[in-house]
Amino acid sequence: MEKRVTFASWTIGILFAVPQLLLIFTFFYWPAGQAVYWSLTLQQPWGGGNIWVGLDNFRSILANADYWNSITASLVFAGISTGLAMFIALVLAALTDRQLAGSRLYRVVLIWPYGIAAPALAMAFRFILAPEAGFLAVVNKGWPGFWDPGLDGADAMASIIIAFSWKYVGYNFIFFLAAFQAIPRSLIEAAAMDGSGVIRRFWDIQFPLITPTIFFLLVINITESFQDSFGIVDIMTSGGPANATNLMVYKIYSDGFKGLDYSGAAAQSIILMVLIVLLTIVQFRFIERRVHYR
Amino acid sequence: MVERTPILNFFTHLILFIGFVFCIAPFVVVAIAASHNLKDVNDVPMSLLPGSDFWVNIKTAWTTADLGPKLLNSFIVAAGVAAGKVIISALTAFAIVYFRFPGRIFIFWLIFVTLMLPLEVRIVPTYAVVANVLAPYQAILDATGLSWLIEKVSGVQVSLNLGLLNSYTGLILPLVATATGTFLYRQFFLTVPDELTEAARMDGAGPLRFFIDVLLPLSRNNMAALGTIMFLWAWNQYLWPLLITTDQSHAMAVTELKSLIPNVGGTPEWHIAMAGTLIVMLPPLIVVVFMQRWLVRGLIATEK
């Protein structure tokens, strides 16, 4: 999309773009370039020379079982939490859109979790899901050893998935509800005149019309699951037990800042960037589809 | 519409109510746990009747994690990021929407790409940049031979150094350096009728006047939405402040939560930890409650 009416002189235009360009150069492009450079060299942390090593960093990372474990964990986390958060939000939004009594209350409250910082909600869930004190401790009492995220990798993964999904149900709910409400009322009424009931209408009319939003949220949720998970992992599991929840961003952080392996961390960053860029390209293709849609 | 679906209505209410309970429960549990004493909070199951130690626990958490100054820091950073985004994004969007300078498309893409890669992914090199924010420019001077030239001519050795670790600037600027806001404004500017621009031109207003007198006042809703989103986002930042505030004087509230729990394995003093959690989650929650309209509007606009 372009404006038909623009201003003839450029000076102000260019001047106005400068602050943003300086910022993104300094804090985005330069660091991103550095990450590429570091990933191809081996360097002493903060100083010393860089030795060109080509793709060695990548090779050693990709040969490392821990790294593959981290990728698997990230994908499991992304897949399940995205699916969960989107499914629940979709159901809640579809039901809220029926506008029965009380729907205004749900509309207000279901958004709250999105405002909470990942570490804060992680803290809350760490307590709620604690094996010794919170609520699952009740289960543990009757069935010892049933639940212990501190020892059982699957339990730990489940914990962080629950915490993340809780927050993103609220986020997805906003979008789904808006998408449902954007469907012209007359369309629903026409379907009702055609004799289609509430559930039939949902599958025949509403669901097809919100598929663009589903695609959009799919990409956003997966991307967020890579980045917003850091606080949750750090507070709830610290990547444990036995690396079961050592997600990619957490591993970059621990390798780079705790292990001081900058080159390895940089190479991991590059791989993650490529992954996310690929996802974004997928999103672009969906946007193109959407244009045909309308 | 006249439609009688009693069974479906029953399940609608039931499911929505369950959803409501799950949504609200963590807040309630945190608040109740924060009101118990050490023994009660570790009871299995924990009593859902509030205890009497609420204010004691809040006070303990407040002093243990030194939350006063930390909340202030969080507020400064969140407000700074929100203000920075609201202003800089407006300028940039104005430039790329209302002007046709050469390289405009290229700049558009330069900015667009930043949407893709969040700070968390490029955290390591960004940290290095903030340690000396002028390093990129030093490198450019060195690579182009300019620093050699300057040294030859003036005898001054060029050594640019400006560390931003443990500073508000260091906390804020990298968070401002992405394009979310720019695209929000762009979407909005594209909906402003061209006739308004032409009317302003007929009235004798140049680009600057048009921007200040017409475009910005019309963008008020947009600014509120962006400001809300960015305030929440910055307040909730964790990894970045964790890295660059090695010194307590600039630490943010969210990162201080960690000081309320021992390392993995140990059992935290849950009543204190929950009191701290409550304090930290309250400000963004208040923002969400009061700015909901803008928040929703702004988020929806990011989809377009």
Next chain:
Amino acid sequence: MASIAIRDVKKNYAKTQVVHGVDLDFASGEFVVILGPSGCGKSTLLRMIAGLEEISGGTIAIDGTVVNKLEPRQRGCAMVFQNYALYPHMSVAQNIGYSLKVAGVPAGERNQRIQAVARMLELEHLLERKPMALSGGQRQRVAMGRAMIREPKVFLFDEPLSNLDAKLRVQMRSEIRKLHRRLNATSVFVTHDQVEAMTLADRLVVMNGGRVEQVGTPGEIYTRPASRFVATFVGAPAMNILEGTVERDGLSLLGGSRRLATARVGLPVGTKVAMGIRPEAVRLVAPETAGALKATVDLVEELGAGRVIYVDLDGAPFSVMTSEAVHPEPGSTVGLKISPDDMHFFSSETGTRLDVFKASVPEPAL
């Protein structure tokens, strides 16, 4: 007050040319209406005068000064936009006074002038309102006020009445006319509505396909349309056109099924022409009347003061406007009487008016 001289003005968008070398002169104080169908380039031409659109070729001069390179604010023009383009966040007073504020006029003087304009337009009680709280007609007045306050040399109107309902449009039309008489500034008014054009214009410019078809007073345009396009575009219902061929002693119409006898023809035998006749110039007569064309009635449209009778003339549609109290039944046969004085002839090839033909008709000889 200012004169405007437009010389060979062209406009291209990328590869397509939308205005093809227009030459026009508007006298000082004149009210000129540019009329044409949508996409004919009339708005583009107006916007080039305003300085909102780059001029691709030729020159526009206001009061003898070529303004091609001047910014809108330097040209001394004010414009009323189709959708008014009022600033939604400013009050009526601020909207009207904005150009003065930009020009740095002190607040005191500004307020005086806002008051004066508001008085003239009867907007005094609305000055503190936002455009959202105004009716269509009121917004229209504010848009006019915004143009008037600068006391411009030239007023430009870009279809300003098209968003109003029919009744308001008539009212605003006379108000614009009155204001023009009072301010006497050169005005250029663009519209696709011929009634608006006829009633407002001192002089009318009819455009089509990026070219000027005819310039003249409304009367001239109506009585002597310079081309087939102008003939059919101006006047409602539209002028009837019958294709024909010049013969030795007359005209063969509708592929030879009808003949029109005329004494002499000033064009070579065999020339293809289009004969035009306005519906209001056709007389309904009894079918048996000598020299009448027989036609079958398709439809009668009642207009109250008169009626339009659509007939079928050997398969060609033809319309008659009459104020007589006749109500022929659909399917019945009627007779049509056409006076040669009311006929217009156009070249079938180029569409231009053929006056030589008409002048050669000495007397009614149907």
